[in-house]
Each structure stands twice: as C-alpha cells, then as structure tokens.
Amino acid sequence: MHPEKNSALFDNRLLASLPDEDHRQVLMHCESVELALDEVISEPGEQIRHVYFPVDCFFSLVTPPIDHAGLEVRLVGSEGMVGTPLVLGIDVTLLRTVVRGAGPAWRMTAERFPEALGQSPALRITLNRYLFVVTNQVEQMVACTRFHVLEARLARWLLMTRDRAHSDHFHATHEFLALLLGVRRVGVTKAATALQKRNLIHYSRGDIRVLDRPGLQAAACACYGESEAMYERFMG
C-alpha cells in the first residue's frame, strides 16, 4: 500500500451524494469488502452476483475479444459503480471486470439490489444519471480511440488512473497497458519513454509515478477534460 494513500478520506461518490437517510438504508444492504489486485470480478456473459461501490479501489472493464484481444472501455473508481446492467434490471454483463487497484469497496448482492433501488428514489435517480454519463463517455471513447495518437491516449489513461487511484503512484507494465489500449507493447514503450523524457512521469518495472499533472494533461487529448466535465455536470 502506498503511504500517501489514506482510504478513510474517501467514500463512494454515488452513495455519498444521497440524502443521509437513503445513504444509511443503502449501506444496510451492503457489506464491506477488500479487493485484491488483478481479482477478476466478472467474465463476459456471466451472471452478475454483486454490485460494487468502490471506496478506494478501482476496476477496469474490458470488451470481450472477437477478432482481436479486448480493449478497455471503462475505468471505474469511487466515482462510479460496477454492475450497471442491474440498474436496467439485467443480471448479466458482457464485459470482463478486473480489479486494477486494490482496496475497500461496498458490495451488495444482486438479489438485494432491486429492493434497495425500490426503497430509495434518490439512489434510482443517481444511478440513472450515472448510466447516462457512462454511456456518453463510451460514445466519446469511440471517437477518441479513432482519432487520437497513442501518446495522447496513454496520457489520458494515466490521468484517469491517477484520479481513481487517489495517488500519483500506481502500477501497470507496458505489456498490460498495451492490452488495455489495444496496441503493441512496443508502442506503449515508445509513448511512455516520450512522456518520461519530458519529465511528466517516471516509471520502472511497472511502477508508475505522475510527476507533472498539468503537463500530462496538456499532453493528453481533450477527451480527459471533456469526460470529467461531463461527470461533474450531471453528477456534481
């Protein structure tokens, strides 16, 4: 665990935005769990058994491989939830969900979740809004992935991960990043080297550190800011 991290400072933002009464009621349905790095929460086509409200951990949601390997389409941290299909009453997921940052989360069983939704209109409204935002972020990502060069996409990913890790310091090898971004490992090495040479980041054997956040944001595509702004506009 990184010393600069203090989980007690965080809560899940979706739950925190609820009125106290609803907040308490929802948490009564939840249990507190500690998630381990690289733990697989779901495989494509599987039934959803729990929804997760990350407190100080985060997840990577990856498309199933069809022709090629998968591709990361969402990064979910304490600003979101895992198990969104259940908000629509659907109990399967078509994405692979992996823990990318270890830490605590609230967890609710899929059986209890509809009950919680029924009890708290505020929860319903919040999660509906969240679904809207996420959907639009993914739509945006289609364009981002199409138009933006790897270096900018990598910078964006680093910023998004930094935010969700609540730390400038986190873990990901070039090999792994290549899988998430849908490019060759060598491509990541080149892009990462470029960012490092500009003193925006430092890395070594999977150990990544963001040195210059504003600089990194300048190197990233506008999608980063757009995406955050969209969240704040509808959820903030």
Next chain:
Amino acid sequence: MHPEKNSALFDNRLLASLPDEDHRQVLMHCESVELALDEVISEPGEQIRHVYFPVDCFFSLVTPPIDHAGLEVRLVGSEGMVGTPLVLGIDVTLLRTVVRGAGPAWRMTAERFPEALGQSPALRITLNRYLFVVTNQVEQMVACTRFHVLEARLARWLLMTRDRAHSDHFHATHEFLALLLGVRRVGVTKAATALQKRNLIHYSRGDIRVLDRPGLQAAACACYGESEAMYERFMG
C-alpha cells in the same frame, strides 16, 4: 421512394413486442409523423422534445466534434428508438441526430413519455433491455473502430444501413460516409471501389445498391453479426 419498399409491412419492433393492451396505450400517446431526409432531430446539448419510434425510417447518431469532426456511434431504425436518455429520466442528448432514411415514425412528446413508461411496465422492461443492448453495441464499436480496416467497417455499415432501410437500395455519397466513419473521402472511395470490383455492391453518385448480401457479410468484420446477435438474444 424505392419501389421495393413497402412501409405497411413494418412496425417499430420495440412497440410491436409489447402486449396488445400496452401497445395500444402507448400509441395513444403518439402521433404519426413523416420524416424527411437530412432532417436534424437534435444537436449535442439540446433538450429532447420528442422520442421517436421509427417505423420505416432511420437515424444516424453522431458524437459531437471535439478535436476532430464527429463520428457515427449508432444507427437507429425500426428496431430501436431515438431519445434514449429519457428512459433514464434525462431530457438532454449529447449526440447529433440526423434522419438518414426518410419515412414514417411514431413520435411522443418528452412530457408524455414518463407517463407512458409509468403506465406500461412492459414498455419499461423493453426499453431497459434496449438500452442495455445499445450500450454494449457502442462498447463493441470502440474495439471495432480501433481494430478493423476501413473496407470491413464500410461493409458493416452498408449491411446495417441495408437492414434499417429495409431495402438493398439507399443513398450516401463517399464524402458523407467519410464523415460518419471518421476517415478521408479518398479512403472511402478506395474501399468502395474494392467492394464494387468484387461485385458486392454497385454505386454511382451516391446511389448505393447491395448486390450480394452474403458476400458483403463475408467482407465485413464479425462485429456486424455480433451486434445483430446481441440484439436478438436480449430483445428477440
């Protein structure tokens, strides 16, 4: 209008799947409208005034331009609806919606829509499922746009449009296709020429005709089949 087309044969699939009673009730809230080619239904950020259930017309939903021009992320015909954010209780859209195939649709005002949703649980369930499918199709599209070459993507687009136009014959210039697919016009010309040389399609000055559907499907990426299969699995 194309002679091979007969609108009376079609209905909106989402509405058609409802129990008779619900179907009738929903239609009572609707008015029948005839949409014209290139009519703009919404611009990014605008308030939604109507939802549309296409009967024999179809729409193109395009992301807002950020760095680059937009990019088509959805094609909606009689298998779907326009105005999906309202299903989540949100009355703005962040996409540009344009009529790509003229024809009839059912239309309901944004004010009446929540009422209709409340009256018919079957409608609610159907539209929730539809949202789930669409979301996953867009996620898939991130990967498709990333990995597949233009010729395959073009073939896929032609097949999807053919299905939604209910005809092998429809209209789109290379210039326009380039905008939707996020590539140069010249790229579309090259890809389309290749498909034409293989006798899969014929085109001339924006007039496109699919000659060999199975052949075109073989030329398209697997995403086409996957996408259709996903719809059938959850909506069929």
Next chain:
DNA sequence: GCCCGTATGTGCGATGGCGTACAGACCAGG
C-alpha cells in the same frame, strides 16, 4: 447541347502503428 457543380478516381510523400526479433536491465530466489 453546353456548362457547371457535385461525385468519383488517382498519385505521392509522410506518418503512426504493426509484427517480429533481439538486446539490455533489473530483481528475486537458490
């Protein structure tokens, strides 16, 4: 029947990413 605008075809150098191969660098465990 000519003309002009729209649509399509072609050419050329540049570039970002691909696939593969191999070399160095670092760390943990025997």
Next chain:
DNA sequence: CCTGGTCTGTACGCCATCGCACATACGGGC
C-alpha cells in the same frame, strides 16, 4: 553471487491511413 524470469529499449521492413493536389465523369438546368 549467479541465474532465470520479467520488464524495458531498439531496430527493420511493412501497411493502412493521412493530407494534399489534381484529373475525370456524370447529370440537371438553361
């Protein structure tokens, strides 16, 4: 302290697409 595995750096030819420029082709309107 050596060794083997993991991670990172570099090299080379190839390909899809880019950006730009220009050439042809078709067809409706005067």
